[in-house]
Amino acid sequence: MKTVMKNVLLGSVAGLAMVGTAAAADLPVKAKAAEYVKICSTYGAGFYYIPGSDTCLKVGGFVQTDYNYLDTSYTPANEQNDTYFLARGAIRLDARTQTEYGTLRSYLEYRLTYGDSTSPSLDKAYIQFAGFTFGKVQSFYDYYADNNVWGIDSVELTSDENATVAAYTADFGNGFTATISIEDDSTRSNGVYDLDFGYSNVGSDLPALVGNINYEGEWGGFQVSGVVRQINDENYDVLNPGSSGDDIGWGVLGGVKFNLNALGEGDTLYIEATYGDGAIEYTGITGSYAQLNTFEFADTYYNPATGDYESATAWTVAGELTHYFTPSVFGVLFGNYGELDVPSAAWDGSVSSMSLFNVGASLNWTPVKGLLFVAQYTYGEANYDAPIEDDFGNLVNSSDFNQVILSVRRSF
Template sequence: MNFAKSLMLGGAALLVATAGAQAADLPLKAKAVEYVKVCSLYGAGFYYIPGTDTCIKLGGYIRAEYAFNAGGMTETPSWNGSAGQGNRLANNTIYRSRADLNIDTRTATEYGVVRTYFDSVFTWTTGSDTVANGSLGVYFAFVQFAGFTFGKAVSQFSTPWHGSPGNITSNLLGGDDTSTGVNQVSYTAEFGNGVSASISLEDQSGYRWAQGNSGANISLLNVTAGNGSQSSWLSGLGSYTGNSYSAGTSIPDIVGKVRVDQAWGLFQVSAAAHQIRASYYNPANEWSDHPGDKWGYAVLAALSLKNLPTGPGDSINLDATYADGAIRYVIGGTSPNYFSIFGNNADAGAYQTLGLGTAVDGVFVNTGGIETTKAWGIRGAFNHNWNPNWATSIFGSYSSVDFGSTGGALYTAGLRAQAGAGNTIAGNPNFNIAQIGTRTSWTPVKNLTFSGEVMWTRLDQNYSGFTGSVSPGGTKPTTVYQFKDQDTVVGAVRVQRTF
């Protein structure tokens, strides 16, 4: 009995010892690994890239928008092309769906923060894309280091609100708008207390070229009588029929800015020097010679007021710009630089009315020099928050383009030469564009906003009288037209979820 008991106790002891030895051989429970670590150095949304000291933030939005009585997106008025003619070929209701993705990285170094930023969009638009394709856009792609910015970024000339002081349309004229970036090399110095100054060399192409049809560069026009065609002149393109009278870029725009950011708002002044170069008197023949190069310029003053007595978050944004030989700093953004609107309020003897406007850096004639065009514009908005969910903006702009006495006479002579025999055209190519609109937005939950907007545009042109029997192109018949001011209204609805 004692032997059996001893055997059982010994076996139990051996089992316990064996189990203990096996337990000792098992690996200890691993400490939890923090795969994603929050980076609090640069604000909410940043995380450390694993294994590095670089912080990254991903963001973007999904947007659906619908424009009515529009000439294009985004909320383009019906002010040229088929939409300006009011014919049945135009898409008056336009849909657009867009996905935006941006990547922001920052690394602290002995020279300060090294930052990279990339922003791209994938877009499908009525009339531009087919069933299952779309378009890719690169808005921003830049590196910032020790005060320098290299790459595609917002122009140093622009205000923080660009062309949208309170609107969603990308066609509010009267000032600069580079909201999708220009290539540049710039330097910004911070002086403390919200005061900074920047200087920049910026690419002219794109935003600084006067935009004709299909993105053509119509910054300069040879308006010698006989150049162009009836349809080019009556569509607002002047003498442009395919070969550009503008040369390629030689010297980038030289831009400077001083800005003061305070709790009450912002004040900014900017200036730009812009080289003007013609290709040739005959763009297809370099033996035809060319006018000498010139320099244009633009200046801007901007003011933003916050903490208004009308309510929390309310603001007023204003900017005013003057340009001589640098038209895109006033008639800027994604807007075109040629306007041709037809109407049905003609007097007896004419089929329809027509309003024209051409915005270029300058004009010239064979063997002559460049006559620069001057422009000025002002725009702004009052933004009011009714409550945390509802907000309304009232916005507007006024732009004026002046060819001067010599340039105006040259342009008018070119127009008359293509306006048909017996035309009675009087006046000059100077014109004004007035715009006013309102937007209301509803944000039911954070980062989801529904917006509705309507904008009225008036083209106040300085020609009067009748054409001869002419062919304006498009679907318009060959007949007589009368010059008159024109109006158009565009509306839009937008749904956007930001993340």
């Protein structure tokens, strides 16, 4: 009996030892799995090493819903949706690898927007290496770029556009950089207008040439930018043989940012001015809801009296103040004023020189990290030098709009 019990006990101990050995054998495997995806602290929070590589990846994005109210003075009630909803989701991928030439970075942001229909958009996709940038990115001409003007569907105060670029940025140290960039400006082309043949926009044969000087310091920063671009009038050269005139557009931008931490931690003030000659889309003058729907924007206009093309000019001044009342509640005040000068020979029932302004404010609340609630109101008004026909068939000298946006965004 003792022998039997002894054998049972020995068997039990052996069994437990085998279980313990198996469990112990599992431990290194689990430890390896836990260590396999490692935190990458080189580029800040949120980066992890891609397993089996020396590349660090950050995955993020946001989900946003906007509830909009928009009322324009020039649109019949049965043709206008006073209220409409928009929803947007975005995924951001940021991959970086350290090389002997510096950081190799690739960045992608893909968006899906739902309203009347679903609209996919590759917002940004670019590669950065050794000072070079290739791909779709915020234009190097832009600076303030409507920084805290909120909304999926909101006004544009100044130059703000993504472009596909090939650029080089030189870093001079002490906060100074300079960039030279070749950019596809097809989304900023407004084409040619002719009183007899109407409006045509076929883009340009050559990319735009952009350059800037930028500074970032403790007090804030500034940027000076310039652009030279081609105005394509080939369609009208056939219709108007022997014509000549403006076929090169250009623009300049100057902006400054002040960090106002004495007023509140995170407070900022932006002031920016832009001017465009045959490059009006580089000023933000076309980004308001104040203009009539029938208004024809063009970079250049054909003058039948002289047989020349005459470029339109535009300028804007914009500002934005952000103030934090508490670490989680902040307000934004923004506005702009601009003027568009159209050659007088082109004035008719749909074309005129004009001035406009937009003013707005928002209240923003972040109750927890990554969650933002926004309430924003904007008013805009346009005034025309020559009467313009509105959507009711009336000739008017001004038009305006009111917009309210209630929005919520979850960032991750």
